Structure formats: structure tokens, C-alpha cells
Amino acid sequence: MLLNRAKLLASPAANSVFTTVLTRGPVVRPEIARITGLSSAAVTKAVKPMIEAGYLEELPQGPRIVEGAGRPAHPLAVRADREFFVGIKATADELIGVVTDLRAQVRAAHRIPVTDRSAAQVVRDIAALVAELTPVHAERTHHIGVSVSGDVDRRGGVVRYSPFLGWRDVPLAELVAAATGLTVTVENDVKALTVAEQWFGEGVGADSFALATVGVGIGCALVVNGRLVAGGYGVAGEIGHIPVAAGNGPECHCGARGCVESIASEEAIVARARHAAGDPDLDMAGAIDRAHGGDAAVRAVFDEAGEAIGLGLAAMVNLVGPERVVVSGEGLAAYDLFEEQIRAAFTTQAFGAAARCPLIVRPLPWEEWARGAAAVSIQSLFAA
Structure with missing residues (x-):
């Protein structure tokens, strides 16, 4: 076959x-x-x-x-049922898995918790999740895509850096292949989601577009001339690490200061909201509630996050010029709190006609991210 x-x-x-x-x-x-x-x-x-x-x-x-x-x-x-593909999205807390057909239509889905973030245990858990997902489709399932946050070398199958899992230089493709017997493709999670959108979602028919995600991190991936852009070092599109408050800006986990992610990630918002509210136990849901309830100091934290995201998006659009930008991610639960600031900063900073680039808000559950990992596996087989 x-x-x-x-x-x-x-x-x-x-x-x-x-x-x-x-x-x-x-x-x-x-x-x-x-x-x-x-x-x-x-x-x-x-x-x-x-x-x-x-x-x-x-x-x-x-x-x-x-x-x-x-x-x-x-x-x-x-013929969608000619072959099936497993997709796994790894977060710091969960493994979300799906089985899709050749058109990336989800046929089965399941989640399991991450109890130990070591690479060895996560790989064992991936193998267990694959076994849970594939009994019905096992004979026609030979390929798996795994997506994780951070710096991923897709060609080499190596996770060079994943801040939320605490990994550096993990040969994930090799480890998962040994544990499952499947052919493995590993990709950055935002790039994988972008592949699914390019082939089966908002990006179909677009020569160029970008997908930005708001949540635990601030991610972005680019499609230019119909192709996903990795860049010379595999990290093209990382708007989360565009400096928008350099010098006196907050320190980012990457070691720089003033990155979009240091201001607008969930961790950054919660830390700043705790300080603003004087409540060391405040979580993201509580911060959203306080902002909706009229707490001006906490609302200002979301305003600043929205401005940082808008500036990052404008910088990317000025440089790359996509036809549209899709905005997604788990952080959309708070999108109403910073949408106005995102759009205002974007419109102000985007140069000339670039300000007309539409920002399309598209909430996507974690299963769609896992579907993106499966789509990358499909793409690696059939794309030139």
C-alpha cells in the first residue's frame, strides 16, 4: 500500500x-x-x-x-475511508487524541490527563491513547501526528524547546514511533492547526493567511504562496516574541523583555491581575469575572494585553501581508475583554491598506488542535 x-x-x-x-x-x-x-x-x-x-x-x-x-x-x-490517521495534541495537563479519515474528519476522540510531564511518561501515555483510539480503524491506521507548543524541528522530529512541558531536545518522533509502531510526524501545535485550516477550514483557497492563537501562549503561523512557512530556523511567525515593550517590559520565559507573550499570555495576565487586585489566589476565571464586574485595575490588565496582541498582529501583517488573519485559542473566553484594544492597536499600527486585513475570530476546541496534528500527518504523505 x-x-x-x-x-x-x-x-x-x-x-x-x-x-x-x-x-x-x-x-x-x-x-x-x-x-x-x-x-x-x-x-x-x-x-x-x-x-x-x-x-x-x-x-x-x-x-x-x-x-x-x-x-x-x-x-x-x-475516498475518505481509504486510510486513517491519529492526531495527538499535547498540553501541560492533557493529551487530546483523535482518529481522522483522509479528509481530516474526526471519527473518534478521547482525552487523558498528563500526570508526569517527563518525555518518557508522555510517550507511554501517547501509546496508551493510541491503543484506546484505534481498535476499530487499526488495520488502516499507520500514521500519527503529534503537536506540542514551542520550537519544533518537524524535519528531524525533535522538540527543541517546549516551555509548558519543560522539554529541551526531545527526539519525540523517534520515541513515539518506537512506542506505537506508527510513522510519526511532529509539529508545533499552532502550525499544525494552521495546516488543518489551510486544507479544510478558513484558509481553503487563500494564497496567504495567518493563524494567531491567544491563550497559555501567543502563537502564530503563516501560509505564504500556498505553503506553510517554517523559516530558516523553524520558528517563523512567532509573534508572541515580538517586543512591544522592550527595555522596561516584563521578562519573558524566553529570556527577553517586553515580548507580546510576557504581557498577553494567560500566565502573564493572571500574574498582573493578582498584583492589581491584591489577591494572590486569583485565577484566570476570577480575573475575567473581576474585569466584567467593573474592577478597573484588572480591566486595565486585559486592555494592555489586547494592545500588545494588536501590535504583534500589525507587525506581522506589515511584514508578511496575509489576505486574512484567523484568531483562535483557548484565550477567546476572554476575547470580549480585549477585542476592542486588539482592533484599535492593529488598525493604528498596520501600514496603509494592510489595516483592511480582516481579523476572523474562530473558537476551536482542543479536539480541533488534535485534528491539526492528524492533518500534518496527512500533509506529510500527500503534499509535494
């Missing part, structure tokens, strides 16, 4: 055709040719063996669309 797939998708044309059907399907051959820039003959040549191998199918239902000189054309679609 793997050899057949490798042969099927060996050429850039075949990869381009399959990815187009995967992300745009059902779609007819003339539309595939238009999107990919390939000739009709090249599309037909690529499609035929994929149908024979069971990766694509012609849909019989519905009215047939006339192609060219009267030839009927059926829409092509991916």
Missing part, C-alpha cells in the same frame, strides 16, 4: 492533483486543470491510477457536468 501510494504521488503533478481534490473536492477535471495550471491530459493521467488504487472516486450522483466537446464529467472526490 505504501509503495503504491509513493508511486502514485511521485510526481509534482500527481501531488498537485490529489491535494486539489482533497481540499476542494468534489471537483471536476476541468476545474482541477484550472486550479493547478495543468493540462487536461496531465490531469487525466494523474487521476486514473489514483482511482484504480482506491484513493479517488468518481461520484455518480447528481447531474453530470459537460466537459469540453460534449464529454460528460463526473466530480472527483477523495
Whole structure:
């Protein structure tokens, strides 16, 4: 099966055709040719063996669309159940797992707590979660994507730095492969979520877009010219570490001062809200309640966080120029408290027409992040 797939998708044309059907399907051959820039003959040549191998199918239902000189054309679609993929999102407190089909549709989901953040124990827990998720789909499940926060070397399968797990230079792909017997792809969690949005969500059809996340950390990933941008060192898009209050700004866990994350992450907001309220036991929910209840000092903490996020987004849009920015993350529970400041700072700091870039707020549960890890696994197989 793997050899057949490798042969099927060996050429850039075949990869381009399959990815187009995967992300745009059902779609007819003339539309595939238009999107990919390939000739009709090249599309037909690529499609035929994929149908024979069971990766694509012609849909019989519905009215047939006339192609060219009267030839009927059926829409092509991916056979979603041809293969299944595991996706795991690792947080400091939980492992969230899903099984998806080839179209990244979730077929099963399960969570287990993280009781020990050591790499060895987390890997054992991942293996246990995989066993819990895959009994029904085991025969057609050969691949797993794992996403974690921080600096991840996807090509090498190494987590170079994950602040919330306390990891440095963990060869996670190698460890998970040994524990599960599956082929492993490891990626930064925000980049993985962005892949899912690029192929199956808000990014479908966009040549460029950005996804920013607000919560435990401040993350961002970029798609430019239809490709996820890793950068020369694998950390492109890290708006959380753009300095917006350098010099006298608060110290960030990265060692710098005045980063967006040092002002607007959940930990930073809680620490500053505790100081403002004089309550050392205040948590995020309590801070939100106080701000909603009219506590001006705590509300000012959220105002400053919103301004920092807006400045970071504006800097990114000025540099990269995405068509749209999707804003997500667990911090959206407090979004109403800093949305006005985000948009005001963004509009003020974005240069010229860049201020028209839409900010699309899209709440996504943790299972969607795990789906992103599965999407990365799918992408690693089928993207050129």
C-alpha cells in the first residue's frame, strides 16, 4: 500500500492533483486543470491510477457536468475511508487524541490527563491513547501526528524547546514511533492547526493567511504562496516574541523583555491581575469575572494585553501581508475583554491598506488542535 501510494504521488503533478481534490473536492477535471495550471491530459493521467488504487472516486450522483466537446464529467472526490490517521495534541495537563479519515474528519476522540510531564511518561501515555483510539480503524491506521507548543524541528522530529512541558531536545518522533509502531510526524501545535485550516477550514483557497492563537501562549503561523512557512530556523511567525515593550517590559520565559507573550499570555495576565487586585489566589476565571464586574485595575490588565496582541498582529501583517488573519485559542473566553484594544492597536499600527486585513475570530476546541496534528500527518504523505 505504501509503495503504491509513493508511486502514485511521485510526481509534482500527481501531488498537485490529489491535494486539489482533497481540499476542494468534489471537483471536476476541468476545474482541477484550472486550479493547478495543468493540462487536461496531465490531469487525466494523474487521476486514473489514483482511482484504480482506491484513493479517488468518481461520484455518480447528481447531474453530470459537460466537459469540453460534449464529454460528460463526473466530480472527483477523495475516498475518505481509504486510510486513517491519529492526531495527538499535547498540553501541560492533557493529551487530546483523535482518529481522522483522509479528509481530516474526526471519527473518534478521547482525552487523558498528563500526570508526569517527563518525555518518557508522555510517550507511554501517547501509546496508551493510541491503543484506546484505534481498535476499530487499526488495520488502516499507520500514521500519527503529534503537536506540542514551542520550537519544533518537524524535519528531524525533535522538540527543541517546549516551555509548558519543560522539554529541551526531545527526539519525540523517534520515541513515539518506537512506542506505537506508527510513522510519526511532529509539529508545533499552532502550525499544525494552521495546516488543518489551510486544507479544510478558513484558509481553503487563500494564497496567504495567518493563524494567531491567544491563550497559555501567543502563537502564530503563516501560509505564504500556498505553503506553510517554517523559516530558516523553524520558528517563523512567532509573534508572541515580538517586543512591544522592550527595555522596561516584563521578562519573558524566553529570556527577553517586553515580548507580546510576557504581557498577553494567560500566565502573564493572571500574574498582573493578582498584583492589581491584591489577591494572590486569583485565577484566570476570577480575573475575567473581576474585569466584567467593573474592577478597573484588572480591566486595565486585559486592555494592555489586547494592545500588545494588536501590535504583534500589525507587525506581522506589515511584514508578511496575509489576505486574512484567523484568531483562535483557548484565550477567546476572554476575547470580549480585549477585542476592542486588539482592533484599535492593529488598525493604528498596520501600514496603509494592510489595516483592511480582516481579523476572523474562530473558537476551536482542543479536539480541533488534535485534528491539526492528524492533518500534518496527512500533509506529510500527500503534499509535494
